[in-house]
Amino acid sequence: MIKNIEVDDVRYALDGSAGSDAIHTNPVYSYAVTRLFDDSGLTGTGFAFTLGEGNDLVCKAAHYYAGKLVGKDIEETMADFGRLFNQLSNDQQFRWLGPHKGVVHLALASVTNACYDLWAKKRGVPLWKLLNDLSPEQIVATLDLSYLEDELTHAQAIQMLTDQRSTSHQRENILQTGYPGYDTSIGWFNYSDEKVRENCKKALEEGFTAMKLKVGSVDPERDIRRAHIVREIAGDNVKVMLDANQQWNLPQAISICNKFKSMNPYWIEEPTHPDDVLAHKTLANAVAPVKLALGEHVPNKIIFKNYLQTGCASFIQVDAVRVGGVSEFITVSLLCKKYGVPVVPHVGDMGQLHQHLVLFNHISMGHEALFLEHIPHLQQHFVNPVHISNGVYITPQEPGSSCDLIALSQK
Structure with a gap:
């Protein structure tokens, strides 16, 4: 109790x-x-x-x-x-x-x-194991599907999870191999061009095969120059993502995103205001085949439903510390599975919690194990920090969700 x-x-x-x-x-x-x-x-x-x-x-x-x-x-x-x-x-x-x-x-x-x-x-048990061991009925009992009845009922959610159970064992190998990560820390906005170069080389040495650069400068030419620097260092076989953090209005986003095509971004993230679903639809049509990623500032399942219905988001970055927690994260993941859209969580919490949730997404829901964002700046503050080796998350084994902070555990 x-x-x-x-x-x-x-x-x-x-x-x-x-x-x-x-x-x-x-x-x-x-x-x-x-x-x-x-x-x-x-x-x-x-x-x-x-x-x-x-x-x-x-x-x-x-x-x-x-x-x-x-x-x-x-x-x-x-x-x-x-x-x-x-x-x-x-x-x-x-x-x-x-x-x-x-x-x-x-x-x-x-x-x-x-x-x-x-x-x-x-x-x-670790949270990933708890979730994967639950029956479809038990999982759905933890979810609030209100306002989603037009897209996802309780019966449909249970059936979706049930349909994946027969093949889930085929995806459990991820527990041994580790979940792929991508490096966001190569290109923080205030880093110099030279710092970005150095960080790209370091990320490659550490085994990362994907990395992300912050864009959204007052002068778009700065962003274009830096994006080409990352592509030059990373090479053509590495996925390079760009993140504007909502900086552009729609006309700016259309113009700038089209200019990025020459360096072949894997996605462009949060190109404009996160509440403007229709602007993203217009943008997606205008800059195709460039793909859009969003979700860092999308607060609930309803807006995610709308994004999925319009078909403008190629990657959904639902964050379990932005929406109402693990329960709503799983709900959004189910919606994404229905629409065939990959879930690549935003990692504002340094990956401590999401390393568990992506394992559940992959094993029990059948989502592609694409990759999970890695940001290292607070790892030293956790009792059980995430472990990255050769660019992949090592599966946590300690009971819980890996969120205990050292400072509070010593109180």
Whole structure:
């Protein structure tokens, strides 16, 4: 039984220009951390990710949600978590502050993720194993499919998962080989051209076969020059992605994305405002065959549904610390599977949580094991940090979701 809760505001200033992009020039990587203390002595840890200011507001909202879990048994809670998620996300007063977006939804992600972590620890297994061992019915019981009935019913979700079970064993080899990663840290926005060159060479030496450059400069020629630098160093066989972090309006995006064609980007990420579904549809048509990736700032399953319905997103980057946590992440992954669109999560949480979720996506849902973003700047702060070897994530073996922070575990 959950006997107590704590929510902590944890912030880490980054060194130099790390983490910078066209919009966020001086980020402070921060977590709103929810901890659920079980009477068995276990602690479930979950978090949402922010860039500093406002992290305290997320913590306050998370405390409100987490308080409703005191006295509950985690196994009983997770057996029908979809219903609880629906109740919390539609709280009569907090819903007005969203609905299903912003501070309150980030807070719900923190609490939801703590529930999944405690559940896995209670069973003594890593989160990826817990999820893969659940039956389709048990998985769907953790999901809230409201407002998706036109695309995905409970019966359809169960059938989709059931259809994959007969071949899931064929995909379990990923547990031994490791899940491929890609390096985002080669080209933070404020890095010099020379720093980008050095980082590209280092990434290749470390075994990465894909990497990402931040773009969105006031002068587009700077972006084009730097993109060609990365392509020159990486060669034609390495996937190179470009990330504008929402910097361009639609006319700018059409013009600049077409200019990038000469260096053959694997995708262009967040080219314009994340709420503007129709602009992305127009853009996708205008710059084809260049592909668009999005999801870092898409807050809920409804907007993801709309993106999938328009067919403009070639890669969905749903983030379990941006949407309402693991539950909504799985829901979006099911929608993507229906539409045949790869899920490549945004890794604002340094991959600690998502390394588990992509294994579930691949093994139990049949998603392609494309790759997972790797950002190393906070790894030293985790009790069980991700391990990357030769460009791949080594499968975590410790119980839980790998989200325990050293500073809090020592309190």
